[in-house]
Amino acid sequence: MEQELRELYQQVILDHNKAPRNFRKIEDASNFAEGYNPLCGDNVTVYMKIDKNNIIQDISFQGSGCAISKASASLMTSMLKGKTVEEAEKLFNNFHDLVTDKLGDKPDMENLGKLAVFAGVREFPARVKCASLAWHTMLSALHNKNEKVVTE
Amino acid sequence: MSIKSDAALPSVNTVYDVNRIREDFPILKQVVHGKPLVYLDNAATTQKPLQVLKELEKYYYTMNANIHRGVHALSQEATEAYESARIKIKKFINALGKNEIIFTRGTTESINLVAQSYGRKNFNEGDEIIISHMEHHSNIVPWQLICEEKKAKLRVIPIDDSGELIFEEFEKMINERTKFVSVVYASNSLGTVNPVKKIIEVAHSFNVPVLLDAAQAVNHLKIDVQELDCDFLAFSGHKLYGPTGIGILYGKVNHLDSMPPYQGGGDMISKVTFEKTLYNELPYKFEAGTPNIAGAIGLGAAIDYVGKTGLDKIARYENELLEYATEKISELKGLRIIGTSKNKISVLSFVLENVHPHDVGTFLDFEGVAIRTGHHCTQPIMDRYGIPATSRASFGMYNTFEEVDVLIRGLKKILEVFG
Ligand SMILES: Cc1ncc(COP(=O)(O)O)c(C=O)c1O
Numbered sequence: 049m050e051q052e053l054r055e056l057y058q059q060v061i062l063d064h065n066k067a068p069r070n071f072r073k074i075e076d077a078s079n080f081a082e083g084y085n086p087l088c089g090d091n092v093t094v095y096m097k098i099d100k101n102n103i104i105q106d107i108s109f110q111g112s113g114c115a116i117s118k119a120s121a122s123l124m125t126s127m128l129k130g131k132t133v134e135e136a137e138k139l140f141n142n143f144h145d146l147v148t149d150k151l152g153d154k155p156d157m158e159n160l161g162k163l164a165v166f167a168g169v170r171e172f173p174a175r176v177k178c179a180s181l182a183w184h185t186m187l188s189a190l191h192n193k194n195e196k197v198v199t200e
Numbered sequence: 201m202s203i204k205s206d207a208a209l210p211s212v213n214t215v216y217d218v219n220r221i222r223e224d225f226p227i228l229k230q231v232v233h234g235k236p237l238v239y240l241d242n243a244a245t246t247q248k249p250l251q252v253l254k255e256l257e258k259y260y261y262t263m264n265a266n267i268h269r270g271v272h273a274l275s276q277e278a279t280e281a282y283e284s285a286r287i288k289i290k291k292f293i294n295a296l297g298k299n300e301i302i303f304t305r306g307t308t309e310s311i312n313l314v315a316q317s318y319g320r321k322n323f324n325e326g327d328e329i330i331i332s333h334m335e336h337h338s339n340i341v342p343w344q345l346i347c348e349e350k351k352a353k354l355r356v357i358p359i360d361d362s363g364e365l366i367f368e369e370f371e372k373m374i375n376e377r378t379k380f381v382s383v384v385y386a387s388n389s390l391g392t393v394n395p396v397k398k399i400i401e402v403a404h405s406f407n408v409p410v411l412l413d414a415a416q417a418v419n420h421l422k423i424d425v426q427e428l429d430c431d432f433l434a435f436s437g438h439k440l441y442g443p444t445g446i447g448i449l450y451g452k453v454n455h456l457d458s459m460p461p462y463q464g465g466g467d468m469i470s471k472v473t474f475e476k477t478l479y480n481e482l483p484y485k486f487e488a489g490t491p492n493i494a495g496a497i498g499l500g501a502a503i504d505y506v507g508k509t510g511l512d513k514i515a516r517y518e519n520e521l522l523e524y525a526t527e528k529i530s531e532l533k534g535l536r537i538i539g540t541s542k543n544k545i546s547v548l549s550f551v552l553e554n555v556h557p558h559d560v561g562t563f564l565d566f567e568g569v570a571i572r573t574g575h576h577c578t579q580p581i582m583d584r585y586g587i588p589a590t591s592r593a594s595f596g597m598y599n600t601f602e603e604v605d606v607l608i609r610g611l612k613k614i615l616e617v618f619g
Contacts, residue, residue: 049617050233053566057559057617065618066554088558089575089588112588114558115618178558 055168056175057115064119069126070108079192083111083185085177090117094125094185102133107186114178116169121182123162133190139163140187146170147179215517216509222598224249224505235568238603243388243416243547243594244572245438248502252442255501259494266490268467282493285500286483292503293433294424295450299482302456303496306447307415308338310434311382313449313486314411315342317459318432319380325351327379332357332365332394333584334387337577339413343382352379359584363390363539370399374406381410385417389576389592390539391522391547393421400429409455415439419506419596420515420545425450437495441597442502446495449486456482463488506597514597518546521595525604532611538581538590546595549576552611555618557591560611567610569603 049057074080074095084091090113097106107128109121124143128136143163146155149170157164169179222228225247230237239247259281265274267282283298290298304310323329329343333356347354355378357370365383374381381403386393396412403410409431414423418435425433432455437446451459461468461479465488471478479485506514525548529535534553552560561573572592575582582588593607 049613050566053563056562062618087574089579089582090558091588112556114556116559118556172562175558175562 052168052171056172058165058168060123060162060165061115061119064122065115068109068118068122070122070129071110072108073110074106074108079189081185081189081192083181083188085113085117085181087177088114090114090178090181092117092121092182092185094121094182094189096186096189098133098190104128104131104133104136109182109185113181114175116166116175116178117181120166120179123165124182124186127161127163128186136186136190140183143183144180147176215513215520218517218598218600221509222600224251225598226250226253228598232568232570233566235566238567238569238599238606240593240595240599240603240607241570241572242596242599243439243576243592245444246419246441246596247598248443248498249441249505251505252498252501256443256494256498259497264494267493268484278493281497281500282491285496288500288503289448292423292507293418293448293450294426296426297453300450300453300456302449302451302483302486303491304434304447304449305445305492306436306438307336307413307434308342308436308447310432310447310449311339311411311413312342313462314382314432314434314451315346317462317486318409318455319343319346319350321458321460323347323350323352323379326377327352328355328375328377329353330355330357330370330373330378330381330383332370332383333359334363334365334390334392334394334578334581335382335384336388336413336415337579339382339384340580343380353377356580357383359390359392359581362541363387363392363581364541365392365394367395367398371402374402374408376406378403378406378408381408382413383410384413384415385423386414386420386545386547387539387578387581388416388547389549389578389581389590390541391544391549392539392541393417393543393545396430397428404429416545416547420511420518422511431455437499437502440499440502441505442499443492443495446492446499448499453482456486461485461488465489467491509597518595518597518599521599521601521604522546522548524601525593525595525607528604528608529611532608532615534615535611538585538587547592548594549590549592551587551590552615552618555614557589559618560591560614563614563617564607564610567606567613569607569610571607 077095079096082093092111095108107125142156147169263277265278267279400410411432412430414435419440433450438444468488470480538549557573
């Protein structure tokens with residue numbers, strides 16, 4: 049496999065694509081939102097249970113999408129369980145920097161941890177939306193906007 | 201084409217010398233990610249031969265001027281070139297007269313023109329407009345817009361699992377409330393060629409006019425609008441080896457005559473005062489403003505180019521490619537072809553059990569293979585099959601059997617990685 053391609057499709061991503069974690073519905077979710085990418089038909093619903101101390105007790109997702117978007121949602125849910133709402137927002141920003149690589153915003157690699165596998169996405173402008181769809185949807189769920197997130 | 205001793209290769213193309221054809225398309229020599237380009241996205245747009253590119257260059261180098269308004273030499277030359285392109289198109293689809301050939305931006309604009317002009321004049325509350333389940337969004341949305349405005353109802357002919365129209369449903373659907381039928385001649389995502397002649401016959405027995413979206417048909421099927429007896433026909437230049445931004449609306453003269461203008465402006469008038477404006481004669485009534493002059497001339501050149509090889513030969517060759525690709529791709533595990541009609545243009549849509557089309561597209565790109573992934577502007581079809589998207593390989597006159605092999609090898613690699 050070519051280098052760039054291998055960096056995009058790291059083993060971790062392939063694994064999460066094959067066996068996504070937290071791929072289920074939370075029946076008594078306190079927060080949820082739906083995301084949709086009209087360009088490729090990817091759709092994802094993120095469910096969360098947030099307690100009164102603003103801690104994410106449980107988080108899950110359902111939907112269909114490419115390997116990048118499925119792995120991204122899977123890794124996101126594994127990372128956010130047990131985190132506070134503020135921490136989740138911070139991680140959203142770090143992740144956003146990671147995949148878009150805006151000049152001057154050096155992504156906080158330490159905070160990103162396992163999410164660093166998505167750094168390869170930067171080289172594929174057409175795929176950035178795939179990686180970020182779950183995150184945008186999560187943010188919308190946090191604020192319980194319950195409106196459809198659409199990326200294009 | 202280097203003939204490999206690969207036993208898998210079929211009796212290599214005997215229809216025409218594809219290498220000779222490839223010489224005419226300089227872009228095919230591009231290298232993508234270090235691999236030779238294998239362009240299999242012809243249903244989205246075809247590449248342009250030198251013969252078309254040279255005409256565009258010649259126009260801008262030697263005769264650029266506005267048309268229909270100057271007495272000077274360049275304007276007359278440009279007008280002549282533009283109008284002679286119209287005559288080429290008239291002959292190409294065997295229209296009765298050149299006043300039935302309207303230059304537009306493409307299929308989309310052609311359909312919108314009919315929906316807005318014919319529809320606004322003739323549709324009323326409670327009327328019914330029939331389209332099919334396999335329409336491109338450009339043959340859905342314009343009708344939705346006018347139906348909403350007129351409180352008319354959009355009705356949809358269903359399709360079966362093979363991707364063919366269920367004709368009996370159409371026969372049951374059409375009635376005295378039906379005011380228009382607009383259907384795709386050949387589907388861009390399934391490949392299905394529809395029985396348009398039969399559809400037109402049934403519609404006409406109810407006195408209902410028919411528009412054919414021929415965007416995917418013109419580069420594959422010989423079209424004779426008089427023989428088909430269609431009322432309108434729309435297509436785009438860029439899918440017929442011509443430039444983007446130019447397309448055609450054919451309409452029967454009696455319809456076009458009775459329809460109000462679509463847009464107002466220069467060229468479409470014969471006399472303007474603030475009290476009243478007299479419209480120009482056909483086809484100029486529908487060509488407001490300075491048109492895409494170079495595009496029209498380029499489309500004329502593309503039609504000449506295609507004519508040199510002959511659409512019948514091109515279709516025969518593309519069918520051989522499709523047959524070969526279908527056979528090879530069917531051997532892959534977990535692959536399902538979407539669109540299995542017996543009568544297809546050279547479009548091959550498929551899904552892999554465990555791999556999303558988006559991933560397929562990115563992997564193939566690294567093999568130099570350009571295919572389309574997504575819903576192909578036909579979301580209702582995706583819903584019909586319960587899938588978010590497909591991968592689609594579509595073949596043009598310059599593709600080769602070896603290129604099909606590159607596609608298959610690429611897909612095998614993907615199956616290994618995701619296996
Ligand atoms: C069947 C069909 N109809 C209509 C269109 C729209 O053509 P254009 O975008 O050139 O207006 C296309 C092009 O994708 C098509 O395949």
